[in-house]
Amino acid sequence: MQTVLTIVTAIEPARRNELETILGEIQKDLYGNSYIPFAKLSLLHFASFVIIETPAAEPLLVFENNFDGDLSAYLDELLSVARNGIDQIYNCCKGYDPANGKAYFTAHTVLPNAYHIGNTGRKAKDIANNRQLRLTLQDHLDGLQLTSLSETALRKDIQSYTGTLDSALSSPLPSHQTWIQKVMPWVTLVLFGIVFIALLPIDLIAVIILRYKENHDASDTAPEDPNQVGKLMENENQIAQNHLASITAIKPGWFRLNLLRFTLFAVNLLARISNKGKLSGIPSIHFAHWSIIDNKQLLFLSNFDGSWASYLDDFIDKASHGLTAVWSNTVGFPKTRFLILDGATDEFRFKAYARGMQVPSLVWYSAYPDLTVQNIDKDSKIREQVLTDISEEETKTWLKLF
Helix, strand or coil: CEEEEEEEEEECHHHHHHHHHHHHHHHHCCCCCCCCCHHHCCCEEEEEEEEECCCCCCCEEEEEEEEECCHHHHHHHHHHHHHHHHHHHHCCECCCCHHHHHHHHHHCEECCCEEEECCCCCCHHHHHHHHHHHHHHHHHHHCCCHHHCCHHHHHHHHHHHHCCCCHHHHCCCCCCCCHHHHHHHHHHHHHHHHHHHHCHHHHHHHHHHHHHHHHHCCCCCCCCCHHHHHHHHHCCCCCCEEEEEEEEEECCCHHHHHHHHHHHHHHHHHHHHCCCCCECCECCEEEEEEEEECCCEEEEEEEEECCHHHHHHHHHHHCHHHHHHHHCCECCCCCEECCCEEHHHCHHHHHHHHHHHECCCCEEEECCCCCCHHHHHHHHHHHHHCCCCCCHHHHHHHHCCC
């Protein structure tokens, strides 16, 4: 089981500079800093720290966590290996008591309203071991006379060699999902459809209200600030992956807030069904999630492959309806029709909006910075099938994974 969540805490205003200094030191030496030895967190996939401003002018520290297992086990590991650094960071936040750190983090945990996982069911240690298996087998293949072996003979040789390896590399992997995880989203989808049809008169009223608001809502997307964009770009494209943190104000009133909740519920349902490494056809997202903060702001955090521009282009080309459905409920988004139309397809305004709502990732950690979603999937398939019985045609396909 993979868990996606954030820990959101109020910052002591007088200690904000101190906090930003600590986070800056961590980011400068991400793998060797004395505050949080991320590489020792065996359950962790991705983590980040960002600071967001709230309507009440109270800055919040957002600690993103994508990890294996439940929150309790993860916090135990985090506080075990990084207690000193965690205490220094959160002493800059309101109400922190080092003696009750676990309870503090649990109380300030914000679960996502919707989330997506690119490589469902693959633990951080599995991803590392699968990569090592591929590299080990590639080294073995480099020493063979490949032209003298048929595909079937080559596979048998690989299987024989794999049998000599440590079980951590060769033992069977668990299924990506349990049968309950596979079935429940579809059951929920059917029930969702039944309720939607049963409430059709209310749905029609909601559409009328929506169209009224769409016709009267201001679309005041501000031009991009070159200085802010420059600062954001300084930390982008350093590795195969990138990180995006965005905070947007939800349009006022109960209608937009509840429509956003409804939309995120639908997006989450779609994400649970989209378990083949893609979200609406987008193959580059490792982890992404949306969280409503204090019923006033929408927080979006994403860990993805490739550049910021290509990532947004994927959303525009392959998921513009879903993208528009979510962010049309926030202030400044380009004009929409019927919730899902227009909006993100206005590329110039949408990209200006996206940059304007982006906040710097003060700290960002990836447990496997050189792997894409597709790399991880290929490594997983190599291990899943290395010791199983497959057909000759499947063997040809499998060998192409190397």
